[in-house]
Amino acid sequence: MKIIAGNWKMNTGIEEAGKLAQAIAEKPVKDGVRAVVCPPFTHLQTVGAQLKDTDYALGAQNMSPYDDGAYTGEISAKMLKELGVAYVILGHSERREIMGETDALVREKMEKALKEDLVPIVCVGENLEQREAGKEKDVVGKQVAAVLENAAADLSSVVIAYEPIWAIGTGKTASAEQAEEMCAFIYEQVEKFVPGKTLPVLYGGSVKPENVEELLAQPHIDGALVGGASLKADSYHKLVEGRA
Numbered sequence: 001m002k003i004i005a006g007n008w009k010m011n012t013g014i015e016e017a018g019k020l021a022q023a024i025a026e027k028p029v030k031d032g033v034r035a036v037v038c039p040p041f042t043h044l045q046t047v048g049a050q051l052k053d054t055d056y057a058l059g060a061q062n063m064s065p066y067d068d069g070a071y072t073g074e075i076s077a078k079m080l081k082e083l084g085v086a087y088v089i090l091g092h093s094e095r096r097e098i099m100g101e102t103d104a105l106v107r108e109k110m111e112k113a114l115k116e117d118l119v120p121i122v123c124v125g126e127n128l129e130q131r132e133a134g135k136e137k138d139v140v141g142k143q144v145a146a147v148l149e150n151a152a153a154d155l156s157s158v159v160i161a162y163e164p165i166w167a168i169g170t171g172k173t174a175s176a177e178q179a180e181e182m183c184a185f186i187y188e189q190v191e192k193f194v195p196g197k198t199l200p201v202l203y204g205g206s207v208k209p210e211n212v213e214e215l216l217a218q219p220h221i222d223g224a225l226v227g228g229a230s231l232k233a234d235s236y237h238k239l240v241e242g243r244a
């Protein structure tokens with residue numbers, strides 16, 4: 001099973017989002033692929049209405065670790081579920097870097113998502129400086145450990161997305177070998193913390209129709225988390241098809 005998750009980030013107006021979702025929903029998804037669409041919070045209802053009873057699942061880009069109360073500007077897991085959300089991206093590098101999200105917060109959010117039966121897509125990945133210093137495994141190993149080690153929750157539905165920061169939105173994709181090496185490394189780490197369980201590991205960072213086939217052919221890459229190339233129905237369909 002391959003997972004293709006489209007992360008729209010802070011893009012599209014509401015009308016545009018509805019039309020894009022409608023165009024996406026027109027094409028059935030082939031067996032063995034789980035296609036997920038993650039629009040901004042304000043578009044979830046509109047996009048969800050278009051995707052309802054289709055082959056496409058609805059995802060969100062973030063979530064509060066709290067249930068309810070005085071958390072101005074936050075959105076809870078229960079609120080997402082009411083809108084038909086099934087997946088939630090957590091700890092995206094843009095949230096870690098720009099909004100200051102820590103490993104501890106990402107872990108809290110993941111545990112809450114699991115408790116509420118949302119599938120968490122937990123993002124990890126090194127920046128360029130760390131890669132150039134040869135520290136990518138240290139960094140990613142620590143991020144994976146921080147969310148999985150001694151977790152109280154049942155982790156079987158967790159999805160991990162390896163997204164090297166230097167490859168996000170830069171057009172500079174990690175080579176299939178680099179992506180495979182890190183995803184295989186994540187498999188090994190998962191085995192340490194959740195013995196006997198394999199969790200799907202996605203690659204993200206400038207995935208596009210032209211490189212998706214080679215990436216998905218790697219033994220430890222179970223799908224893709226895609227930003228830019230998920231914002232057009234045609235290109236997203238190609239990603240879901242797994243080829244240009």
Ligand code: PGA
Pocket residue numbers: 007163167168169170171204205206207225226227228229
């Ligand atoms: P990109 O974004 O595909 O535009 O590089 C990926 C992501 O940030 O999830």
